[in-house]
Amino acid sequence: MEGVRGLFPPRFQGDSRGRAFSLWGCQDAWGALDKVVREYERLVVFRLGRLVGARGPGLVILIPFLDHIVRVSLRVVTLDVPTQEVITRDNVTCSVNAVVYYRVIDPNNAIVNVENFREATAQLSQTTLRSVAGQAELDELLAERDKLNQQIQKILDEATDPWGIKVAAVEIKDVGIPEGLQRAISRQASAERERRAAIIQAEGEQQAAQKLADAASVLGTVPGGLFMRLLRSIPEIAAGQGNIIAFPLPMELRYLAEKLVLTRRPDDSPGSERQESPTDDNK
Incomplete structure (x- = not known):
């Protein structure tokens, strides 16, 4: 005590x-x-x-x-990569930003092998984003982001492995391009849509013409087929706004009318002699 x-x-x-x-x-x-x-x-x-x-x-x-x-x-950390100004492989100046998701899987290496693993991961993410975006073309940045995301993730994961860090995912958030280039891309997209519409219309007209030709050949082989088709089109013609309707007569109807006229004239029947008119004698 x-x-x-x-x-x-x-x-x-x-x-x-x-x-x-x-x-x-x-x-x-x-x-x-x-x-x-x-x-x-x-x-x-x-x-x-x-x-x-x-x-x-x-x-x-x-x-x-x-x-x-x-x-x-050990929880997943969300790292917001600031906007980076890059020049693509096709010499287009644009701005790119991204977000990186990573977590510590080996606390010992995260403390011993690097002084500040958070700052080191942030700086490495910025440089990797600029490098990958600079090696790609503008069309790839706009249309193939998944491919670039996987490429950036692979590079970061391999580089941070000695630090005890696992990069879970990388997502490119936005690609900023100049206003003039945006208008050019818009015009290009509009021209592409018009080209596709013209092709679709031409293909439709070609198919319609082929169907009409097939229908005409079928109707031509059936007696009275064209006449029946013409009769079916009369209601459609009458439904129009015009007051005058020009209705063509088919050859079948003309032959039928001539036969009716011949049957009503007995003088023109076979075996009858044609009477000479006075005008013929005067000649």
Whole structure:
């Protein structure tokens, strides 16, 4: 007991304040011995400067004044890559930004192998985005983003593997191009749509002409087929706004009328002699 009293100044010995001070010091020292680590965290412990390893989750017991800890989160981090000005392979100036999703899978390497893994990952993401976008053409940036995303992700994942980081995904958010180039692309898209519409219309007319030719050949082989088709078109013609309707007579109807006229003229029947008119004698 005398040895314990010797740790405190004489003015605190035998005093209630001295006992309170000693209890407070013990509680503070004991509080430094334990740390609660959440499920998504790890504690990287250094003892006298030497790496002990990652601890957690749960309750972690530490040695006061000897252990130094660094808390590392294992959750996915969303890194917003600032807009980068790049020149594409076809010499077009544009701006590109992206977002990178990564997480720490090895806390020891994330603390020991790199000074600040967050800043290092951010800088590497910017340079990789500029490099990949500069090697691609503008059409690839606009239409093949998935391919470029996978390429950037692969490069970042391989580069950050020694740091204990896993790059989960990379997404190019926006590609900004000059206003004049936007108008040119719009005109090109409009011309492409008109070309496709003209091709579709020509193909439709070709198919319709082929169908009409097939129908005409079929109607030509059937007696009275064209006449029946003409009769079916009369209601359609009469439904128009015009007051005058020009109705062509088919050859079958003309032949039928001539036969009716011949049957009503007995003089023109076979075996009858044609009488000469007075005008013929005068000639």
